[in-house]
Amino acid sequence: MATINANFLKLKAGYLFPEIGRRVKAYTEANPDKAARIIRCGIGDVTEALPPAIVKAMHEGVDELAHRETFHGYGPEQGYEFLRQAIVDNQFADLGISADEVFISDGSKCDTGNILDIFGKGNTIAITDPVYPVYVDTNVMAGNTGDADAKGAYEGLLYLPCNAENGFVADVPTEKADLIYLCFPNNPTGSVATRAQLEAWVAYAKANDAIILFDAAYEAFIQDPEIPHSIFEIEGAKDCCIEFRSFSKNGGFTGVRCAYVVIPKTVTGKTETGERIPLHQLWSRRHSTKFNGASYPVQKAAAAVFSEEGKAQVNELIEHYMGNAKLLIEAATAAGLQVFGGKNAPYVWVGCPKGLSSWDMFDKMLQEAQVVITPGSGFGSAGEGYFRISAFNSRANVEEVCNRLKALIA
Amino acid sequence: MATINANFLKLKAGYLFPEIGRRVKAYTEANPDKAARIIRCGIGDVTEALPPAIVKAMHEGVDELAHRETFHGYGPEQGYEFLRQAIVDNQFADLGISADEVFISDGSKCDTGNILDIFGKGNTIAITDPVYPVYVDTNVMAGNTGDADAKGAYEGLLYLPCNAENGFVADVPTEKADLIYLCFPNNPTGSVATRAQLEAWVAYAKANDAIILFDAAYEAFIQDPEIPHSIFEIEGAKDCCIEFRSFSKNGGFTGVRCAYVVIPKTVTGKTETGERIPLHQLWSRRHSTKFNGASYPVQKAAAAVFSEEGKAQVNELIEHYMGNAKLLIEAATAAGLQVFGGKNAPYVWVGCPKGLSSWDMFDKMLQEAQVVITPGSGFGSAGEGYFRISAFNSRANVEEVCNRLKALIA
Incomplete structure (x- = not known):
């Protein structure tokens, strides 16, 4: 009898990002008219083209x-x-x-x-x-x-x-x-x-x-x-x-x-x-x-x-993403939220509005602003009450996310 | 105190192919004039260009x-x-x-x-x-x-x-x-x-x-x-x-x-x-x-x-390598050696000449014919007394290997 590694059975259902994917899919299937509006700032995935060099x-x-x-x-x-x-x-x-x-x-x-x-x-x-x-x-x-x-x-x-x-x-x-x-x-x-x-x-x-x-x-x-x-x-x-x-x-x-x-x-x-x-x-x-x-x-x-070319082009990419992070920090701060990170990293870590859990905020952002963020509690129980916004995006998308975030929380 | 996975210490020294690499390197360093003559039929690595499709x-x-x-x-x-x-x-x-x-x-x-x-x-x-x-x-x-x-x-x-x-x-x-x-x-x-x-x-x-x-x-x-x-x-x-x-x-x-x-x-x-x-x-x-x-x-x-293109080009590659295998089978047979495989696989499995171990034959082929083979005993003790020749090579190299093998054993 071949036995399995039963330690796998201790794992909680679904790795964080598949769960995010599942919720986004369910939302877009229920709201096909909103699908095109969705901006993804969830998974920390780069969005810009590979540098020419x-x-x-x-x-x-x-x-x-x-x-x-x-x-x-x-x-x-x-x-x-x-x-x-x-x-x-x-x-x-x-x-x-x-x-x-x-x-x-x-x-x-x-x-x-x-x-x-x-x-x-x-x-x-x-x-x-x-x-x-x-x-x-x-x-x-x-x-x-x-x-x-x-x-x-x-x-x-x-x-x-x-x-x-x-x-x-x-x-x-x-x-x-x-x-x-x-x-x-x-x-x-x-x-x-x-x-x-x-x-x-x-x-x-x-x-x-x-x-x-x-x-x-x-x-x-x-x-x-x-x-x-x-x-x-x-x-x-x-x-x-x-x-x-x-x-x-x-x-x-x-x-x-x-x-x-x-x-x-x-x-x-x-x-x-x-x-x-x-x-x-x-x-x-x-x-x-x-x-x-x-x-x-x-x-x-x-x-x-x-x-030499590669270094210069990579630096441009980094500057682009860090410019995004700066805008996200400003917008979240303007919305009255508590903001961490984003100064030496492409992630901005934000306290949820009072009374909202991380997944509450995830659902709110998805359903009311069509923005995908990452719920802090997905990274561990001490992340509860926070959410992560990724700066990996186009400038236009980040500006739009900033506007929607301010409108949502204001 | 961080403990290591001590099971690693049970492993025998060196994976087979690094050991082959070591012996080839030692030989070429000792015999730099022979380095250019070496033909590698050891590691089962393809040699021909990636198909155009x-x-x-x-x-x-x-x-x-x-x-x-x-x-x-x-x-x-x-x-x-x-x-x-x-x-x-x-x-x-x-x-x-x-x-x-x-x-x-x-x-x-x-x-x-x-x-x-x-x-x-x-x-x-x-x-x-x-x-x-x-x-x-x-x-x-x-x-x-x-x-x-x-x-x-x-x-x-x-x-x-x-x-x-x-x-x-x-x-x-x-x-x-x-x-x-x-x-x-x-x-x-x-x-x-x-x-x-x-x-x-x-x-x-x-x-x-x-x-x-x-x-x-x-x-x-x-x-x-x-x-x-x-x-x-x-x-x-x-x-x-x-x-x-x-x-x-x-x-x-x-x-x-x-x-x-x-x-x-x-x-x-x-x-x-x-x-x-x-x-x-x-x-x-x-x-x-x-x-x-x-x-x-x-x-x-x-x-x-x-x-469609890819399939045709891959078939050509397979035919090329299987043509090599056929030549190797013929040469090893002509040299009076016992031959297996090579008919539905790119590997020809050959009994060593009487009295030679797998590594003896490896060393003999390297030193006297400048051909790298794989010693059968490297694959387990039941492989002792055999060696593997890979058909992954150019036709010219395989023809040369066939000639050298016949000359060496004759």
Whole structure:
């Protein structure tokens, strides 16, 4: 008798975004005349065209495959040297990271989920609340939790509350954790951690022999020069941190698919008997056994993000989205709502009007303004009472959303 | 203290292909004058250019991303409907498979490895010997085995011996297994299973409430009209089988990356308490939580495999490689070696000259003929005494390999 992984049965019905999709579909089916009015600011998906330098490089990659002499079959599982080196030179210069500490993949969702393969059972997992749901759900699937309670909190996870009081940056806990997920700039709240806050986290990890899983998918949106882009800017991080990066939100690769993980060779975990094993060695083995490299034309396209033209064009994209974020902040503020984030991140995190829950506000925005937002409670119980607006949109759409939001709340 | 997954430490040093790469590198560094003479028939990687219809479709996909109006961000995690439907129409017509039972991914190596996420612990895993190493290594990583013995066989796995006597098609065992990996046309031996043999396997699975993980990555190479291409051609298979398919070896996508899994909604596993759960539901959840869809231009390219032009061009590729296989069979036979496979598969499986082990033959071929083959023992202890020659090459290279092989053994 083949048994299944019953941990899957602990998962709450539907990942957040499918549930949003379901409600939008139900609304448009019931109100077909309103369908064309809908503006989506829900899923954090980019909307603008791929920059020309990236398009050109991807075409060139495809053309290479069209000729026997320049054909590429299986590439190195860890990614092509040209891309790994470009990443180090452009993103980690002077941080002491080498190209063979960078592992190219087809997406950060995969990486942040798959990373659990290399860890043992029985680790205490700390996550912020609210949080990107993938961190939680993959731990549930891996059997690192018990059941969920009525509020959706899983037994065995150490939740780190983020709220208006701490500026949506979790404080270092008094409890001991073994694996800690941190995401800065934060999804969903748009908050960023200062150097001092990250130093406290690295010190905590070192003191507890813990590993920080640092998700920096949104680092390109940081505007404040004082805010670190990488956890490896912090002294000691190379002993206890793994960093996840993506081309999704800077280069606009959500449909192209490319990301990477940085694992310094000095980061170790322990066996039950206390032997220290480099995580780099484990991930390298995992990657070469369960992955076959990212698509060649995609890797060519990713490398073009670091060309002179590519950098300029990506910067334009970032400026565009951050201009949107500024308008959204102004509109939500003008509507009398409490606003966080959106200054170093493409997400604006807004308190719901008094008396409305997150899903109430979702339904209200959908039904009365035809704007799709993300309910804060979908990211964890501490997100209740908030909603996330994504700045990924055209300027015209954002201006329209601002007008509708002000009209709705006024 | 963060603990690691110590199951990784049970893995034998190096996955087969990295070890081959290491030996080739060492040889060429020691003999730089011979480097240009080396012909690689080791890794089963395609060598010919991507067919024009596929190149065209991929360019079109890239161009869509270059304009806001036709841009695609995140796609459905399970793949675009246009591709899922094309697969069903072209590969599973009349087999009762629906498009929503097809899950698009970025590779079969990922799929065959990741599938273990949805199964419980304690299942008895049956694998053939010799076998594609990924099936074994991913089970080791998942904790489904004990340690390896001196011959590299892992405690707890049920090995199904394949040898000259059974034509390298495993017999149904007398023991009870819960998950069975079958690969036809077979990698590495090039053997195929008859309808009657597959019927026996499906009957076994049904009798034991087991699941067959059927890897059909090489189905396009089947020449004999009597040999089933899909396990779902067998009555009852939709109750107990999952099928893996890939665009790597038909369309030449080893560097492009696209594959898929077919999970009929009628296939179930059990919880410890005996509740039946559809595997489709579990994989769907796994896929949407830990994967973010295959690259859009890649999916466009994959769909072009099923266009009229694409089909004709893919057929030409298959004919080219199968023409190579025919030459290799003739040459190895002429050299007095025992030859298997190569008639419905791109792999020729050859007995080593008397007295030579698989790695002896590997070293001899590398050092004396500058031809890279794959040692049979790298696929399991029952592969000892054999080697695999891949037919993936240019005609000129294959002719040269045939000449060198005959000269070496004569």
